[in-house]
Amino acid sequence: MKRSGLLLCICISLVVFVTGCWNRRELNELAIAVGMGIDKSGDQYEITVQVVEPSEVAGKKGGTSSPVTLFQAKGPSILEALREITTISPRIIYLAHLRVLVLGESLARAGMADALDFMSREPEARNDFFIVVAKEAKASDTLKILTNLEKVPSVRLFSTLETSEQQWAPTTTVKLDELISVLVSEGKHPVLTGLVPLGDLAIGETRKNTETVKSPAELQYTGLAVFRKDKLIGWLSNEEGKAYNYVTNQIKGTVGYVSCPDGGSISLKVIRSKTKVKGSVNDEQPQIEIEVRAEANVGEVQCHLDLTKNETITKVEKWANEKLENLIEMTVSRVQQDYKVDIFGFGEVIHRSNPKAWKKLKDHWDQTFVNIPVHVKVNSKIRTLGKVSNSFLEQLKE
Amino acid sequence: MLEGGKISIRQLTILVMLVTIGDSILVLPSISTFYAQQDAWVSSFIGMTAGLLVVYVFCMVGQLYPHLTLIQSIQQILGKWVGAIVSLLFLAYFFLSATAHTREVGDFLNIEMIQETPLQASQILFISIVIMAARLGLEVIGRTAEFFTPLILIIFLILIMFLLPQIELERIEPLLENGIKPVLMGSIPCLAFPFLELVTFLMILPYVTQTKKIRQGFLQGALFGGIVLIIIIAMSVLVLGADETSRSIYPSYSLARKISLGRFLERVESSIALMWLLTISIKITLYFYAFILGLAQLFKLKEYRMLALPAAMLLIVLSPLISPNITYYNVLIAKYWPYLDLTYGLLFPLLLIGVYYVRKISKKPTEA
Numbered sequence: 001m002k003r004s005g006l007l008l009c010i011c012i013s014l015v016v017f018v019t020g021c022w023n024r025r026e027l028n029e030l031a032i033a034v035g036m037g038i039d040k041s042g043d044q045y046e047i048t049v050q051v052v053e054p055s056e057v058a059g060k061k062g063g064t065s066s067p068v069t070l071f072q073a074k075g076p077s078i079l080e081a082l083r084e085i086t087t088i089s090p091r092i093i094y095l096a097h098l099r100v101l102v103l104g105e106s107l108a109r110a111g112m113a114d115a116l117d118f119m120s121r122e123p124e125a126r127n128d129f130f131i132v133v134a135k136e137a138k139a140s141d142t143l144k145i146l147t148n149l150e151k152v153p154s155v156r157l158f159s160t161l162e163t164s165e166q167q168w169a170p171t172t173t174v175k176l177d178e179l180i181s182v183l184v185s186e187g188k189h190p191v192l193t194g195l196v197p198l199g200d201l202a203i204g205e206t207r208k209n210t211e212t213v214k215s216p217a218e219l220q221y222t223g224l225a226v227f228r229k230d231k232l233i234g235w236l237s238n239e240e241g242k243a244y245n246y247v248t249n250q251i252k253g254t255v256g257y258v259s260c261p262d263g264g265s266i267s268l269k270v271i272r273s274k275t276k277v278k279g280s281v282n283d284e285q286p287q288i289e290i291e292v293r294a295e296a297n298v299g300e301v302q303c304h305l306d307l308t309k310n311e312t313i314t315k316v317e318k319w320a321n322e323k324l325e326n327l328i329e330m331t332v333s334r335v336q337q338d339y340k341v342d343i344f345g346f347g348e349v350i351h352r353s354n355p356k357a358w359k360k361l362k363d364h365w366d367q368t369f370v371n372i373p374v375h376v377k378v379n380s381k382i383r384t385l386g387k388v389s390n391s392f393l394e395q396l397k398e
Numbered sequence: 399m400l401e402g403g404k405i406s407i408r409q410l411t412i413l414v415m416l417v418t419i420g421d422s423i424l425v426l427p428s429i430s431t432f433y434a435q436q437d438a439w440v441s442s443f444i445g446m447t448a449g450l451l452v453v454y455v456f457c458m459v460g461q462l463y464p465h466l467t468l469i470q471s472i473q474q475i476l477g478k479w480v481g482a483i484v485s486l487l488f489l490a491y492f493f494l495s496a497t498a499h500t501r502e503v504g505d506f507l508n509i510e511m512i513q514e515t516p517l518q519a520s521q522i523l524f525i526s527i528v529i530m531a532a533r534l535g536l537e538v539i540g541r542t543a544e545f546f547t548p549l550i551l552i553i554f555l556i557l558i559m560f561l562l563p564q565i566e567l568e569r570i571e572p573l574l575e576n577g578i579k580p581v582l583m584g585s586i587p588c589l590a591f592p593f594l595e596l597v598t599f600l601m602i603l604p605y606v607t608q609t610k611k612i613r614q615g616f617l618q619g620a621l622f623g624g625i626v627l628i629i630i631i632a633m634s635v636l637v638l639g640a641d642e643t644s645r646s647i648y649p650s651y652s653l654a655r656k657i658s659l660g661r662f663l664e665r666v667e668s669s670i671a672l673m674w675l676l677t678i679s680i681k682i683t684l685y686f687y688a689f690i691l692g693l694a695q696l697f698k699l700k701e702y703r704m705l706a707l708p709a710a711m712l713l714i715v716l717s718p719l720i721s722p723n724i725t726y727y728n729v730l731i732a733k734y735w736p737y738l739d740l741t742y743g744l745l746f747p748l749l750l751i752g753v754y755y756v757r758k759i760s761k762k763p764t765e766a
Contacts, residue, residue, distance in 0.1 A: 023512040123510055126655060128664070181639050352571040 028054075031091035034068070035154030037139030038115050039104035044074045045115065046104075047081040048140040049093055050154050057151055066207060067151040070144060078118040095125040099158040101176075102132055102195060104139040105232065113183060113230035119176055127177045130161050133225040133232065135194035142197050145204035145217050157219065161193060164221055169254035170241035171221045183230060186362050187347020191244060194223040194235060228341045228366075236331070243331035246292055246324070247344045249275040255299060258319045264303025268296040268320055268382070279349035281357040286372050288346050290328065294380040296320065301391040308389050313382050321378040328376045342369040400694055400702050401536055405602070407611045409540035411619040412547050413684065414599060418623025419550075420681035421502050422592040423674050426627060427634040427649040429591075429732045434584030436570045436640040439632040441581050445588025446624035452593050452744060453620045457613040459747045460603040462754050468600035469692040475754050484746070485696050489689055491742045492598060493713070494720075496685035498735070500525065501717040503678055505724060510651050511668065517718055527679060529710045532687045533703045536605055539683055546676050553673040558629060560657045565636045590736035592627055593620060594743025595681075601688040647724070650674065686713070 035050035049071045056067040071089050075081030082093055101119065103112050119125050134142045143153065150156035164171045171193040182190045197219055203209055204217025224236040224244060236244060245251050251273040257265045273294040280287050298307065298316075306312050335343060347365045351358040361368055405413075430445075431438040463471040468488065473481035503524055504517040512520065531539050574581065599616065606612055630650060634643040637656055643649045654667035690709050694702035721727040 023514050123513065126665075128658065177638070177642060181641055184641055352568060355572040355575040 025094065029091055030094040031089055032097050033093050033095055034097060034099045034152055035102065035143050035157065036098055037102040037104065037134070037143045038078065038107055039139050040107040040110055041074065044076055045078055045081050046072065046074050046140065047078060048072050048143050049085060050143045051093070052152055066146060068153060072140060078115060095122060098125060098129040099154045100130050100132065102134050102139040102142050104134050105136055108133050108225060108232035111230045116176065116180065120180060127175050129175065130158060131174050131176060131179055131192055132161065132195045132221070133192045135196045135223060135225070135235065137197055141201060142195050142219055145197060145201065145219055146207060146209045147219070148210040148215065157195070161221060166252045167254070169245050169251055170238035172224065172241070172245060172250060185348060187342065187351050187365060188345040189229065189341040189343045190227045191343050192225045192227070193221050194225050196220050196222055226335070226339050226341065226343055233341070234339050239327060240331045240334065243328045244343065246273065246275055246328055247277065247290055247332070256320065256324065258316060258323055260303035260305060262304065266298065266303060266305065266316060267300035269299040270294050270296045277346070277349050279346060279353045281350065281354045284357065284360065286350050286357070286361065286368065288349065288372055288374045290374065290376045292324065292378045294378065296380055296382055298382060298385045301393065304394065306390060307385055317380055317382055320380045324378040324380065325376045329374065332374050336370050340370050341366055346372065400691060401605055403535045403537035404605055404607050405536055405540035407606060407608045407615040409544055410606050410612065411615040413540060413543050413680065414596060414616055414619025415623040416543050416547070416550070416677045416680045417596060417598070417684055418592045418620055419626050419677045420592065421499050421674070421678045422627055423630055423650055423677065424502065424506060424648050425731060426587060426591055427631045427643055428646055429587045430584040430631060431635060431640050431644040432732065434581045435575070436635055437574060437581045438584055438635055438640065439570065439628060441584030442588045442628045442631045444582070444585040445593070446628060448585070448589045449593025449624060450617060450620055452589070453596060453616055455747050456597060456600060457616055459750055460600055460612065462751070464609055465604050467604055467692065467695060469695045472750065475750055475757070482696065485692065488742065488746070489692050489696065491738070492685050492689040492692065495595065496682050496689060497713050497717045497720055499678055499682045499685070500713060501720060501727065503675070504717065505727065506648060509647060509724070518714065521714060521717060524679065525710050525714055528683045528686050529706045531683045532690060532706045536602060536687070539687065543680050550673050550676055553670055554626060557654060557657070557670050558633060560659055560663070561633055561637050561653060564656060567636070569636050569639050586736050587732070590739035590743070592623060594739040596620065597743045597747065598684055598688045601692060
């Protein structure tokens, strides 16, 4: 009896002292960051954090204030700047729901690696946000613009990039762990998608931006930033970005057009694509072979072609092959000549296929990369024509 | 006899499996990848093969005196005084291992989940359960392990299945890039942490019901546990890449963070962490139990249960003391601990077998 009484006492005291958590984070004490921008001004980092305004995003419609709010601070390190935000924000910044990290172009040109350590070390930050570069702009400018369709601009930036990568292909989604593994790799240099603020940025900051049918200020992804290690050295155009994605086997779906010989063009929807990159070393001279297998459907016809004939299909396939081969070859040689950095990961291919030769090559890989012959072979197959076979344009001609 | 309980052969197999997984699932991927890079899975394979041989040696030691625990048989084999010294060394090893593993749990929780909570707060809660289990005896430990095994295996299967889409086979190429030497270096921790530490089981083998099937059960448990570890190491390299695996402090947790199915099944890592919290707790319990039981047997006490609380207090105090920070601890674990395991898990058992047979042969003529 005495024993059970004592046990009861212990249990009750435990209930009092051991409840709850030491490290609790109450939802109403957190500023949930969805977007973060890093710029460099002088020696200091300028951090911009886009934080969700919970009452505005919640189900109930029609608030009058903005759905997100922006905090900015400067500091010698990112963590310092983030903590300094507590002097202007009533809540502490919580990074676990970050959707997008924008790097300012000036920071990217000076070197971005130092800024990334914090994100990889902080246990609260996860690896599931996208990293992009603000093209010819400050990162803070891109996070100031309000958007419609998705109330929270950073969520919109995330979804936009994801959709455009899947459907249109010149953009590429890069997450932190992928970026770091490319940065430390000896046979590859990183590439990030560019983000441009367009239109009237002053209106973009206000709620007016979402009130009109056509938003006065917009954010658009365009081009790929080419890095030498962690320093931005130039940009690829959208077409070149598409070629980059073909080489690195990241095409999920895209659209390409082929010019017809007698004017007009035919557009193809690529629904599947698989790229194999093979490397070989003969007499210390590395060689790269790229083999693309794409499956496409006819999406739009604006020229006179008899699609009911099998020969026409074969012809269109041949044109598509030639065009894509051309595009990839031109892009590779432009990167070889203008940027002289291996963004395609050819070095890694050589590393995997011939580790012994790689040991000799790796120290001066970028010089070697400039001159390696790259052979491209595209094998595209057209599967369906859409809802109609021959275009009504055939009958339209006089 | 101090321990009246008995465990079945199935409980033994399960215990061996869980202790093999133990804390190795947390620390092994990072350490073996540090040496062997993308070939860490080869290392773990070599480690397991050697580990099964070591388990065979343990069974041989166990069969010298099937009714005596390790501490008792040491005294039989080495005599009273030398035996006492070796027994004390073994007990110190058990205690130190339990301490190190407790520290590991605390560090893990501290680094990945509850950063500002003092180390002791989580450790005291953890150790309370260990004390309880050790006081309740072997039967309860065996049944607890049996009870949690389905849960552990389900979590493991979830972890692996949901990560299958993220595998990239080219991450393990090229094979044997820097020759076989780094792979062998990587296989030393793969042998030491999961398998050599199974030496603790020599303390409980006498309490297994079907003595004849012990070898089979022991080997099976080690094999299953080893397969789980090989899969975890291979997955770490295949999903995270060798570079990130070796840089992460807890790659298994990074793996769990990677789970993302559609947009709805993600952020489940804390539930996955339950798996190794369970296996580590079983491992600590067994070490702790071996320590207090062995201590009681060495000093011929009538009871071992009253040793649990004081020993646990020592453990709580010692665990923050064994290393001032995480770097010191990681160096200790990666560079020195495998050799400690080699000493106690391989050298001493072989020595015991050797001395036993030498004495047997030298005795015979006098008896005849």
